[in-house]
Amino acid sequence: MKNKIGVYICHCGGNISDYVDVEKVRDAVKDIEGVEISVDTMFACADSSQKQIFNDIKEKQLDGLVVASCSPKLHYPTFSAVAERAGLNKYNYVHANIREQVSWAHSDNKLGATEKAIQAVKAAIAGVKESISLEPIKIKSQKIVAVIGAGVAGMRAAKELADLGVKVYLIEREYFVGGRVAQLDYLCRVQETGKELVTRMYEAIHKHENITLFTGAEIIEKGGSIGNFKIKLKITPRYIKKDCNEDELKKAIEVCPVEVDDDFNFNITKRKAIYKNYPSEYPQKPAIDIKNCTRCGECEKVCSSIDFNQKEEILDLTVGSILTATGFDPYRPKENEFGWGLDNVVTLPQFRRIINMCDDKLIYNGKEIKEIAYIYCVGSRQVDGENKYCSRYCCTATLYTSILTHKKYKNIHAYHFNRGIRTYGKQEVIYDEVSQLGDIFLQSYEYDPATVEKQGDKTIVKVKDILTNNTEIEVEADLVVLVTGMEPRKDNSIGDVLKIPKGRDRFYNEIHMKLRPVETVIDGITIAGACQGPKNILESVNSALSAATKSYSIVNTGELALEPIIASVNEDTCTWCGLCADACPYDAIELINKNGKDIAEINKSVCKGCGMCLPVCESDSIEMSGFTNNIIENMISAYADI
Amino acid sequence: MQYQTDNNSYDALVIGAGIAGGEAALNLANLGYKVLLIDKDLTIGGKMIMLSKVFPTLDCSACITTPKVSEISRHPNIKILTSTQASNITQKSDGTFMAEITTKPRYVEIEDCTGCQLCEEACPVIVKDQYQYDLVGRKAAYIPFSIASPRAAAIDIENCTLCGACERACPTNCIDFTQTDKKITIKCNTVILATGFQLFDPTLIPRYGFGRFKNVITSMQMERQLAPTRPFNTVLRPSDGKLPDNIAYVLCTGSRDKTLGNPICSQVCCMYSTKQAQLLMGALPMADITLYYLHIRAFGKGFNEFYAQAQSMGVEFVKGKVAKITEKENGNLILRYEDINGNVVKETEHDMVVLSVGILPNVGIQELFSGINLELDEFNYVKQTDVLASPAATSINGVFVAGTASAPMDIPDSILSAGAASAEAANYIRKMSEINVSV
Numbered sequence A: 001m002k003n004k005i006g007v008y009i010c011h012c013g014g015n016i017s018d019y020v021d022v023e024k025v026r027d028a029v030k031d032i033e034g035v036e037i038s039v040d041t042m043f044a045c046a047d048s049s050q051k052q053i054f055n056d057i058k059e060k061q062l063d064g065l066v067v068a069s070c071s072p073k074l075h076y077p078t079f080s081a082v083a084e085r086a087g088l089n090k091y092n093y094v095h096a097n098i099r100e101q102v103s104w105a106h107s108d109n110k111l112g113a114t115e116k117a118i119q120a121v122k123a124a125i126a127g128v129k130e131s132i133s134l135e136p137i138k139i140k141s142q143k144i145v146a147v148i149g150a151g152v153a154g155m156r157a158a159k160e161l162a163d164l165g166v167k168v169y170l171i172e173r174e175y176f177v178g179g180r181v182a183q184l185d186y187l188c189r190v191q192e193t194g195k196e197l198v199t200r201m202y203e204a205i206h207k208h209e210n211i212t213l214f215t216g217a218e219i220i221e222k223g224g225s226i227g228n229f230k231i232k233l234k235i236t237p238r239y240i241k242k243d244c245n246e247d248e249l250k251k252a253i254e255v256c257p258v259e260v261d262d263d264f265n266f267n268i269t270k271r272k273a274i275y276k277n278y279p280s281e282y283p284q285k286p287a288i289d290i291k292n293c294t295r296c297g298e299c300e301k302v303c304s305s306i307d308f309n310q311k312e313e314i315l316d317l318t319v320g321s322i323l324t325a326t327g328f329d330p331y332r333p334k335e336n337e338f339g340w341g342l343d344n345v346v347t348l349p350q351f352r353r354i355i356n357m358c359d360d361k362l363i364y365n366g367k368e369i370k371e372i373a374y375i376y377c378v379g380s381r382q383v384d385g386e387n388k389y390c391s392r393y394c395c396t397a398t399l400y401t402s403i404l405t406h407k408k409y410k411n412i413h414a415y416h417f418n419r420g421i422r423t424y425g426k427q428e429v430i431y432d433e434v435s436q437l438g439d440i441f442l443q444s445y446e447y448d449p450a451t452v453e454k455q456g457d458k459t460i461v462k463v464k465d466i467l468t469n470n471t472e473i474e475v476e477a478d479l480v481v482l483v484t485g486m487e488p489r490k491d492n493s494i495g496d497v498l499k500i501p502k503g504r505d506r507f508y509n510e511i512h513m514k515l516r517p518v519e520t521v522i523d524g525i526t527i528a529g530a531c532q533g534p535k536n537i538l539e540s541v542n543s544a545l546s547a548a549t550k551s552y553s554i555v556n557t558g559e560l561a562l563e564p565i566i567a568s569v570n571e572d573t574c575t576w577c578g579l580c581a582d583a584c585p586y587d588a589i590e591l592i593n594k595n596g597k598d599i600a601e602i603n604k605s606v607c608k609g610c611g612m613c614l615p616v617c618e619s620d621s622i623e624m625s626g627f628t629n630n631i632i633e634n635m636i637s638a639y640a641d642i
Numbered sequence B: 001m002q003y004q005t006d007n008n009s010y011d012a013l014v015i016g017a018g019i020a021g022g023e024a025a026l027n028l029a030n031l032g033y034k035v036l037l038i039d040k041d042l043t044i045g046g047k048m049i050m051l052s053k054v055f056p057t058l059d060c061s062a063c064i065t066t067p068k069v070s071e072i073s074r075h076p077n078i079k080i081l082t083s084t085q086a087s088n089i090t091q092k093s094d095g096t097f098m099a100e101i102t103t104k105p106r107y108v109e110i111e112d113c114t115g116c117q118l119c120e121e122a123c124p125v126i127v128k129d130q131y132q133y134d135l136v137g138r139k140a141a142y143i144p145f146s147i148a149s150p151r152a153a154a155i156d157i158e159n160c161t162l163c164g165a166c167e168r169a170c171p172t173n174c175i176d177f178t179q180t181d182k183k184i185t186i187k188c189n190t191v192i193l194a195t196g197f198q199l200f201d202p203t204l205i206p207r208y209g210f211g212r213f214k215n216v217i218t219s220m221q222m223e224r225q226l227a228p229t230r231p232f233n234t235v236l237r238p239s240d241g242k243l244p245d246n247i248a249y250v251l252c253t254g255s256r257d258k259t260l261g262n263p264i265c266s267q268v269c270c271m272y273s274t275k276q277a278q279l280l281m282g283a284l285p286m287a288d289i290t291l292y293y294l295h296i297r298a299f300g301k302g303f304n305e306f307y308a309q310a311q312s313m314g315v316e317f318v319k320g321k322v323a324k325i326t327e328k329e330n331g332n333l334i335l336r337y338e339d340i341n342g343n344v345v346k347e348t349e350h351d352m353v354v355l356s357v358g359i360l361p362n363v364g365i366q367e368l369f370s371g372i373n374l375e376l377d378e379f380n381y382v383k384q385t386d387v388l389a390s391p392a393a394t395s396i397n398g399v400f401v402a403g404t405a406s407a408p409m410d411i412p413d414s415i416l417s418a419g420a421a422s423a424e425a426a427n428y429i430r431k432m433s434e435i436n437v438s439v
């Protein structure tokens, strides 16, 4: 029981004292048993007041502290720090909020407000009396980070962490690195192509002593918690030997009889079952797509590097933090959506691959393309569909694509059916450049978008153009390019394995957009790049570096101090009914058998002290340190005792 | 990790203590590095601490800035100097930096000031309050605003009459008119530029009448009127203190306009105007709010949904370019604009007009350096020399850029770019300390 308690009551300028008689509160509690001193102060948070509290704790050897001021959200850490500096365990400090909960809420009733403030301070004193010193829970942390996804975000984060001296497992599901950027040739507003950027990033990681790159690899299970995640990695082999013969491999690709849709070119071309996406792709070794391989053995006949004996591998790894950078999928239009299904309607990503493959003439399906209609916001800003968001990258990417076509081919005419061009920031100059190239812009609202239809062998795009007084305008197009937005990855099973929450837009969600933008509610798991929401490369890399800093701060010292306010189980009274485990949102409770008895056990590094398990426990066997039943009951009695 | 012990030696010098600089300093300090964080202003927190609520989540800006600000100010690894500028930053051959740091006198001993405001009461001089963007007055002895950090008085020496009233009123004797410029030279391993942005000056578009017509205000002034630390406790129009009931917003004021030398989009005005419109609908339930825009750039996470929400609340969005504003005798304003939908020129009357001013790069950043060239881009922002792979890198190895010093951006993007700058700075510090140890 504490009996040398210091009580400090704040005026908050006038924020509190205009409505609460602070002196009266001070005097009402000064004679309560255990209270050593009770003082009022103009601004408790001011340096001078902090100094006074510090000195009082030292000189009067206070064993408990009550501060009655604004919301603890604001200054709980301030006064905890004062207590700690003065040598008082911070769990012997209880805060009373007499601003948001009293003066501001009852500015019409000064007497009542003062009365309520007195009760709130009395309750805090009652709480502090029963308070117990607690020490942070210290756990060892692995100085290793798993980075999932080797797109630009994942590769950049991996390099930064590795340079900082952390071991990195870089885990890529495909056989090749680079993600979506590897599929891009020219990039907007820079002199580098997507492939060159990927090459540059790959070179920075593949020889780095701190990075182990796994390709064809996926996390299939996760256990443990911050500091010590246990992950199970499934690695599908390439079926190609380590030291392989280039020429023979080329031949093997030639002779493979299996042809499947080429994902890399968004299915506008075919590839073999043994494949490489483009000549310089990294890692520079083909792979066999075993799902489609018929095991006919043709490749083995011409190439000695093929090895069908390679086995799927399962690796168990322990890491301190997991950085997720699994990227996005381009939206896939539904049948008939803006003419999808017609032989001259393609998506923007497909169109970029077509441009990449056509040298001096733009040819698709055997026909030369001159008139191009771009339809914006396909799969984004939907009125009826579920994608209400704007995909952010596509206006700029489309305008830039138009510039590319004008540069590469002659006599191109482009029509942009948009809903208001969103070239934010410096990207505005691209819009300006395109406007000067003579492209035509036609604009509509979300609810009245352009339509695409076939009239004989003509493809007609129609819109009521708001820029020309809602005139209905028709354009005959050789090619219709659907500007498809970004969507969360179709196969997002990794999100379920890691239990990362998703937002309304179905992308992974951060804790707080401004305060904790790269952290998830799962301690130790960070998110970066387009898996969190549409982003261009610059924005993906910024978030990747931020996430790297965060993951680094988790693992860098090899030790973590966790908040000790957690639940604990009374082993004598617990009879394991499982209700607590069901109620726990963090999976912190497990069934164990101790001395022949089934009881609940709480994982200290996973429990967040949310208290969800307490009310469901029928035998009252769970207590929360820092907020024990004893403390809470004492506080309630004090509040109720008028 | 703190291998440096003498006082004027830091791992990082962070210039500018807005949200970007503050976040970068905090990241580095949490990794154990010693940081000197300077700001030329009297308080840290930059523009963000002055805002009302922030899009797209509508959290109270003060409530998310003040905990950050107090975390920064009590961090054992961060030293803060306000009213302070750096100059003559030079790079030594080993890659580390030297800088001259000059602190202007505040004429108040920050440590001793309790923020009691008695000096403010005593001071007889009244001038325009720059922290309320000239909406109201303040004294020559004053606390910048209630959530300023440090929350200490300052004497505005240019307007002070040296009457001594404040000195007599101050209970802690912390006012000191003998203070002069304090100069120190520091050594640091890396420099982060987080010097932020400046607002477009709307008097450069005389046809909008800002400065002549009282009821034409800037978005930052409206931001102050809506903030929890607001001057009037409600929204008033300046000419007669009436509650406005028909407010117009003129978007792209000073942005996307080559004739003004600023061809780019300011990236935040569409959204902050949409936000203010929503807040006004709450503050003045009877008021009509109209936004005159060219394109609504609701591009970020949750933005398009936020725009849709404003539409459904009844905010009027008119696609049109405002050509001219004229004033009526009763203080109301006539907007002449080209209605893009109807392709006609129209006129409408409003009782208050808010100019959604754009954001511009701060000037004079290059001059902080001596003997090394900090390159700017074609729009005069700090140039990002490897914009895709190392967005924080500048033309000087070891100098990194964070926040709106490199481009217009909102708070979430400023914070992410600060994360990038601190990651790269941490790596640079590591490199420097390895070199230093091996020497």
Ligand SMILES: Cc1cc2nc3c(=O)[nH]c(=O)nc-3n(C[C@H](O)[C@H](O)[C@H](O)COP(=O)(O)OP(=O)(O)OC[C@H]3O[C@@H](n4cnc5c(N)ncnc54)[C@H](O)[C@@H]3O)c2cc1C
Residues within 6 Å of the ligand: A148, A149, A150, A151, A152, A153, A154, A171, A172, A173, A174, A177, A178, A179, A180, A181, A184, A186, A187, A188, A217, A218, A219, A325, A326, A327, A328, A330, A348, A349, A352, A393, A397, A400, A489, A494, A528, A529, A530, A531, A535, A536, A537, A538, A540
């Ligand atoms: C047509 C088009 C043009 C564009 N043009 C530009 C431009 O000019 N400039 C620009 O800045 N941006 C441009 N972008 C945007 C750019 O593509 C993205 O910003 C970038 O790809 C995002 O990178 P990321 O690393 O977050 O995601 P991704 O590139 O999607 O990479 C994610 C990686 O994670 C891997 N992965 C996914 N799931 C798992 C799993 N479960 N386990 C392991 N690995 C997994 C994927 O295989 C992939 O390699 C364009 C986009 C498109 C579609």
Ligand SMILES: Cc1cc2nc3c(=O)[nH]c(=O)nc-3n(C[C@H](O)[C@H](O)[C@H](O)COP(=O)(O)OP(=O)(O)OC[C@H]3O[C@@H](n4cnc5c(N)ncnc54)[C@H](O)[C@@H]3O)c2cc1C
Residues within 6 Å of the ligand: B015, B016, B017, B018, B019, B020, B021, B038, B039, B040, B041, B044, B045, B046, B047, B048, B051, B053, B054, B055, B056, B084, B085, B086, B194, B195, B196, B197, B198, B199, B219, B220, B223, B268, B272, B275, B359, B362, B402, B403, B404, B405, B409, B410, B411, B412, B414
């Ligand atoms: C009216 C308005 C409303 C807005 N509303 C929102 C919103 O709702 N949501 C949102 O996300 N964003 C909003 N923004 C944008 C937001 O303000 C910026 O994204 C953010 O403030 C940028 O922070 P910063 O640190 O980069 O710059 P700043 O806030 O400008 O900070 C820069 C700091 O550097 C200091 N400094 C400058 N030069 C020097 C020097 N040479 N030496 C020392 N110090 C120096 C300055 O004093 C300042 O403190 C709004 C902007 C405006 C104008």
Ligand code: SF4
Residues within 6 Å of the ligand: A376, A377, A378, A380, A381, A389, A390, A391, A392, A393, A394, A395, A396, A419, A420, A421, A422, A483, A485, B299
């Ligand atoms: S960026 Fe442009 S095309 Fe993409 S969804 Fe947004 S408005 Fe539509």
